[in-house]
Amino acid sequence: MKNKYVDIHNPVFFPAVILLVVFMAVTIIVGDPMLVFFDSVKTFVTEKTGWLFILVVNVFIVFCLYLGFSKYGSIRLGGKDAKPDFSTSAWFAMLFSAGMGIGLLFYGVAEPVSHYSKPPVADPFTVESAQQAMNFTFLHWGIHAWAIYAVVALSLAFFAFNRNMPLTIRSVFYPLLGDKIHGWMGDVIDIFSVMATIFGLATSLGVGVRQVSGGLSHVFGTPNDVWVQVALIAGITAVATLSVVSGVDKGVKILSEWNVRIAALLLVFVLIFGPTLFVFKSFIQNMGTYVNELVEVSTWTEAFVNKGWQGDWTVFYWAWWISWSPFVGMFIARISKGRTIREFIFGVLLAPSILTFFWMTTLGGSAIFLDMQDTLTGGNHEFAKAIIADESTALFVFLERFPLKMVGSVLGILLVASFFVTSADSGSLVIDSITSGGKLNTPTPQRVFWATTEGAVAAVLLIGGGLTALQTATISTGLPFLLILTVMCYSLLKGVKKEYAMEKQLTEEVDQKSYANRLTKVIMKQIDKDKKP
Amino acid sequence: MKPLKNIGIFLDLSETDEFLLSYFKKLDDVFEFDSLTLVHFVALESDSADLTSLTQQLPKPLEEVIEDEVLELVEKVFGKKKSSIHIKIEMGGKLDSLIKWLDSQPFNMLVLGKKAKEEGTGVFSSKVIRLTNSDCLFVPEGAKTEFESIVLALDFSDYTEKVILRGMNLSKKLSSKLMPLHILKAGYQYFPYFKNQEKYQNSLRVKAENTFKKIQKKTGLSEALICVEDSGNHISRSIHEYAAKQQANLIIIGNKGNADADDLLIGSVAERLTYAERKVPILIVKPN
Numbered sequence: 001m002k003n004k005y006v007d008i009h010n011p012v013f014f015p016a017v018i019l020l021v022v023f024m025a026v027t028i029i030v031g032d033p034m035l036v037f038f039d040s041v042k043t044f045v046t047e048k049t050g051w052l053f054i055l056v057v058n059v060f061i062v063f064c065l066y067l068g069f070s071k072y073g074s075i076r077l078g079g080k081d082a083k084p085d086f087s088t089s090a091w092f093a094m095l096f097s098a099g100m101g102i103g104l105l106f107y108g109v110a111e112p113v114s115h116y117s118k119p120p121v122a123d124p125f126t127v128e129s130a131q132q133a134m135n136f137t138f139l140h141w142g143i144h145a146w147a148i149y150a151v152v153a154l155s156l157a158f159f160a161f162n163r164n165m166p167l168t169i170r171s172v173f174y175p176l177l178g179d180k181i182h183g184w185m186g187d188v189i190d191i192f193s194v195m196a197t198i199f200g201l202a203t204s205l206g207v208g209v210r211q212v213s214g215g216l217s218h219v220f221g222t223p224n225d226v227w228v229q230v231a232l233i234a235g236i237t238a239v240a241t242l243s244v245v246s247g248v249d250k251g252v253k254i255l256s257e258w259n260v261r262i263a264a265l266l267l268v269f270v271l272i273f274g275p276t277l278f279v280f281k282s283f284i285q286n287m288g289t290y291v292n293e294l295v296e297v298s299t300w301t302e303a304f305v306n307k308g309w310q311g312d313w314t315v316f317y318w319a320w321w322i323s324w325s326p327f328v329g330m331f332i333a334r335i336s337k338g339r340t341i342r343e344f345i346f347g348v349l350l351a352p353s354i355l356t357f358f359w360m361t362t363l364g365g366s367a368i369f370l371d372m373q374d375t376l377t378g379g380n381h382e383f384a385k386a387i388i389a390d391e392s393t394a395l396f397v398f399l400e401r402f403p404l405k406m407v408g409s410v411l412g413i414l415l416v417a418s419f420f421v422t423s424a425d426s427g428s429l430v431i432d433s434i435t436s437g438g439k440l441n442t443p444t445p446q447r448v449f450w451a452t453t454e455g456a457v458a459a460v461l462l463i464g465g466g467l468t469a470l471q472t473a474t475i476s477t478g479l480p481f482l483l484i485l486t487v488m489c490y491s492l493l494k495g496v497k498k499e500y501a502m503e504k505q506l507t508e509e510v511d512q513k514s515y516a517n518r519l520t521k522v523i524m525k526q527i528d529k530d531k532k533p
Numbered sequence: 534m535k536p537l538k539n540i541g542i543f544l545d546l547s548e549t550d551e552f553l554l555s556y557f558k559k560l561d562d563v564f565e566f567d568s569l570t571l572v573h574f575v576a577l578e579s580d581s582a583d584l585t586s587l588t589q590q591l592p593k594p595l596e597e598v599i600e601d602e603v604l605e606l607v608e609k610v611f612g613k614k615k616s617s618i619h620i621k622i623e624m625g626g627k628l629d630s631l632i633k634w635l636d637s638q639p640f641n642m643l644v645l646g647k648k649a650k651e652e653g654t655g656v657f658s659s660k661v662i663r664l665t666n667s668d669c670l671f672v673p674e675g676a677k678t679e680f681e682s683i684v685l686a687l688d689f690s691d692y693t694e695k696v697i698l699r700g701m702n703l704s705k706k707l708s709s710k711l712m713p714l715h716i717l718k719a720g721y722q723y724f725p726y727f728k729n730q731e732k733y734q735n736s737l738r739v740k741a742e743n744t745f746k747k748i749q750k751k752t753g754l755s756e757a758l759i760c761v762e763d764s765g766n767h768i769s770r771s772i773h774e775y776a777a778k779q780q781a782n783l784i785i786i787g788n789k790g791n792a793d794a795d796d797l798l799i800g801s802v803a804e805r806l807t808y809a810e811r812k813v814p815i816l817i818v819k820p821n
Contacts, residue, residue, distance in 0.1 A: 178820075493795070494795040497795035498795055498798065501663075501798050502663075502664055502798060505628075505660050505663050505664055505798065506628055506629050506632075506660075506664070515545065515546075515576045515577065516577060516583070516584070518545065518546040518547055519546060519575070519577065519584070519599075520583075520587065521546075522546055522598060522599060522602050523587045523588065523590075523591060523595070523598065524587075525602075526591060526592075526598045526601075527587075527590050527591065530592050
């Protein structure tokens with residue numbers, strides 16, 4: 001269907017909208033039994049197939065490094081003459097904002113402190129558990145997460161920009177399914193991606209709004225109830241809608257850049273008023289430990305003693321990143337045209353990881369440091385316990401220890417809200433793109449529809465309950481997507497091999513000497529003809 | 534399978550051009566193609582110094598001069614220029630823009646010549662065959678302009694059905710005899726301890742025939758499958774030898790076999806066949 005207001009691909013748009021309504025209605029009406037059901041699915045996925053996640057996510061890293069270092073690294077997304085749409089700094093800012101965004105604020109302080117308090121192997125509240133805490137946090141937020149995104153984003157970008165296929169998940173399956181991707185099989189793949197993206201986003205928005213509301217309540221004493229949260233969703237959705245309407249090269253880009261600026265401000269604030277020297281020292285030490293223990297930690301499967309720690313953390317994270325990957329992958333693909341595969345791999349894998357590591361060290365590491373300092377003056381880890389008591393207020397509990405605590409907390413709230421907006425707007429653009437059959441420029445009313453729908457889904461779930469159920473369901477989609485991603489690697493490899501062979505054919509010289517002789521003959525013949533009277 | 538309607542013929546201003554057009558005229562007489570586009574690629578970049586100084590002496594643009602040259606040849610071969618014949622001169626020396634243009638056209642088949650004097654396929658032809666999505670007919674200079682028998686080289690890959698359908702399509706118009714050929718490739722040279730060669734070859738034959746029967750049902754092909762035992766040579770050699778023995782006038786083969794790697798743009802059998810074959814034209818069927 002295409003007119004002034006909408007430009008949609010009917011077989012994806014309508015089933016997606018209908019399924020969305022049905023799924024939400026069932027989740028809210030059935031209530032708790034749904035949560036129990038999804039919970040058992042999630043437990044199955046994390047407990048029984050955890051080893052598969054651990055294995056495959058490592059394979060993704062090897063695959064990415066192989067592509068980056070191999071001859072295929074020179075292939076440019078969008079063809080050999082393509083130019084990047086965004087400057088490298090804007091590209092990094094958008095990568096960072098879309099990929100991790102809100103989670104960094106939510107878990108930046110909470111996760112390291114949680115591992116430090118309840119470590120999987122060491123004794124709690126020790127130097128050993130502190131080092132381990134940083135190491136596990138790095139593992140969960142480092143190159144593994146980005147390798148998942150890189151696989152999806154690179155596959156999408158390659159098939160969209162080098163093969164002129166629509167920017168939707170179905171295109172990636174072209175080498176396997178051929179023209180069938182344009183039929184019902186492709187539609188099913190796209191509908192599945194839309195659902196995963198909407199629910200992934202809506203649940204994350206739910207999480208984010210809890211943090212903003214918690215922060216406001218903590219700092220200003222405002223009520224922290226559902227209605228405040230719904231009002232916040234409405235406000236934030238309105239800003240996201242404005243951003244979506246203005247497009248990826250205006251609103252989304254500007255907000256992402258401002259996000260990084262505010263994040264940098266908060267980082268510098270903590271760095272200056274916090275344990276500055278400790279942060280720099282421990283950043284280097286944490287990086288060293290991460291690199292040194294990467295293989296061991298990333299292949300650890302709790303094989304001999306199973307405390308269920310890994311299912312709750314590592315596998316949970318892998319499933320989480322994977323369930324987010326259609327959305328983040330599409331967004332990264334969209335902003336990465338004109339980069340070579342090598343630039344892409346190292347840009348996506350390393351830059352955001354290193355930035356995240358510094359962030360985690362500054363916030364989480366400082367929190368651990370402060371807690372350890374407390375024990376010297378007779379404290380009994382009250383600070384750490386207060387942080388892990390509620391993840392949504394962890395950041396604000398942490399910032400209370402700083403001078404100008406109001407400034408820090410307001411910065412924190414602002415940042416959560418703006419990360420929230422960038423997730424919502426980029427998510428809406430992605431869903432819009434999939435449901436329009438891969439188009440990048442769709443009519444404004446349609447963009448507004450998806451931006452507001454997302455806010456509405458999050459709000460309805462908050463009021464009617466079911467946010468936790470859906471969050472659990474989202475994690476469960478990690479398993480089928482894990483398999484889809486594996487197929488993507490195969491598809492991508494097939495594609496780049498062919499692309500490289502074609503580029504090689506095009507760059508090798510054609511024998512011009514004999515041709516030049518023939519052409520000269522034709523020209524001379526004409527010149528002679530003209531000379532004749 | 535789409536009927537053959539739009540054809541692109543590559544001319545390179547050499548003596549092969551006349552042969553190629555004469556060869557194709559015979560097909561055109563039968564098929565009466567909707568459109569014949571004679572394509573010439575100016576393989577030199579415009580900034581070539583020698584070329585620039587020469588073209589400056591021309592009274593009209595180089596493009597028109599080449600077009601006139603081609604037109605002259607067309608009139609020589611076809612008589613008066615047919616309205617279905619078009620000429621495309623691609624300037625600029627950029628092969629990738631030529632390929633993009635080719636693939637944007639509704640060509641059902643591209644025709645390329647192969648010179649008798651030169652070894653191999655010719656660099657330009659081999660590039661076009663690899664890069665385009667259209668079916669390619671590769672005609673060695675001196676090939677007979679007869680179409681009595683056509684060999685269908687079948688390996689039961691994804692291309693097999695297309696190869697058969699194209700063969701049937703041609704034989705219907707040209708009243709050719711179709712010879713569906715399959716080479717039984719045992720690869721036993723790598724396994725010297727196979728005890729019963731004959732039994733093994735037989736099992737391969739039965740398997741091939743069963744698969745062929747299913748495809749026959751689907752396509753309506755009535756000719757029986759000809760299985761030739763692997764002689765230990767490359768499959769392309771066996772196909773070539775069979776075609777020569779049968780005095781076939783055309784070999785149709787799929788772009789790639791099942792075992793060909795992703796980074797091969799055409800399969801090893803099609804490649805070697807086009808490289809080595811000096812008498813029989815070869816039609817390479819592409820996926821799209």
